[in-house]
Amino acid sequence: MLSKLTLVELSDLPRKPHGCPPEVERSWARLVATYRSVSGLFTTLNELRAAQSDMRGAISESHRDQARSAIVFTAAGIDACLRTLLRDSLSTLLRTGGPAHGAFTRHFIDNRLKTAPSEATKRAVVALDPRGALIDLYVNDLTGSSIQCAGDLEDCRDALGLKKDPALTDAILASHEPFFIARQQVVHELDLVDPSGKGTRGRRHRDIAEVGAQCDGALRLVHAFIAPTARTVKKAQQSLLMGWTAT
Template sequence: MSKLTVVEISDLPAKPRGGGDEIRRSWNRLVATHRSVSALFATLNELRAAQDDMRGPISEAHRDQARAAIVFTAAGIDACLSALLEDSLPTLLLSQGSAHNTFVAHYMKERFKDNKVTEATKKAVVSFDPRAALIELYVSDLTGPSIQSAKDLARCRDALGLQKDPALTTAILEAHQPFFNARHEVVHELDIVDAAGKGTRGRRHRDIAAVGDQCDGALQLLHDFVGPTARAVRQVRRLMGWSDS
């Protein structure tokens, strides 16, 4: 009996209704990431099925496919959440609520702390469109060069006003920390275990099935961000008397 490890990425749920332009870019980026990661694992499955002995050990070349999936998924997290914040916050911050409270708290505790205002903040305040500039600076603070931990996910969740969403509890977000640990090891350490050995160097063992589960879970989590954000945007639009788009 074959012991072939087959990894499949779950289909994404349907695109959330409403949300309009506020979720369009983030959704498109999520779909594109899902397609790329699914294709990587499909190729991996095909390569494994074509090898002479499917019961043999998984080669480093095959594990590199899984490592690539981690990198692709991480890039999708960055792209999707950055777009979601950039596009939805201008609408969400038009009404009082959790998103607006978190926005104000961030500036009061971080950028206006001890009356020490950075040049970037000053430029935002005196720009032609201060509100837009402050939101842009806020998103940069939230995402940085990349989203690298469960804590970063929680900051994005709070910024979107989704603290009470049952699919985005702190415990659920923290369950994805192993994915970010793997991302760090692959991207920043090249999966090297011992770079200063006696003429040898090892690489971390990557369990392909575990990597598949991590990537699959991360992609589904992104949907859990986009869906409630679309609902929140729709609610603000109704409060403002705007038509749904």
């Protein structure tokens, strides 16, 4: 029975930000979808383990593969959530002179305008919607092909103007580095390298309880990005509305 097993489960997803603005809605929906997918993988894993003839026996590679899949699903969810959060919220945040606008300006001055502008930069400047095109370019610069390390998380945090948020300190973001290392090992090495140095005949060991904790922490971290961004966007909206009213 499942009660005899140490279950691999996600903690409850924190509540949706109160009065969640439209700029954050899509990111929240992606977080919910990711949570459900990963939770479903762990439910299946628990059921497979419960169906073993001897639940005290070694965990099979097929069970560990469920855990590996959870890592990949969680990482894909982080990419989707943060990319969407950046693209949708920056359109509002960059209309005020807050820290998000400062990070945006510094990025282009220090990286894309320090020398002759690249073709991509030129195309963005002359696009029908230059601000939207520049935001897309900015997000691509920040996230690359995927978010792969704590440093990428720091870039996303700073771009959203959340550098001073106590839930997103450098130390907290760095604590998630083992998850990203695991993701890279699963995706790029197919987990085939034996860390003992015995070649590639073995599979890299995955402790499923540790994987569960890493995925759970990573999803809660995404919420730690979404919640303050929702508050910051609402403040920016109020500031813009007051400006319009004053005119």
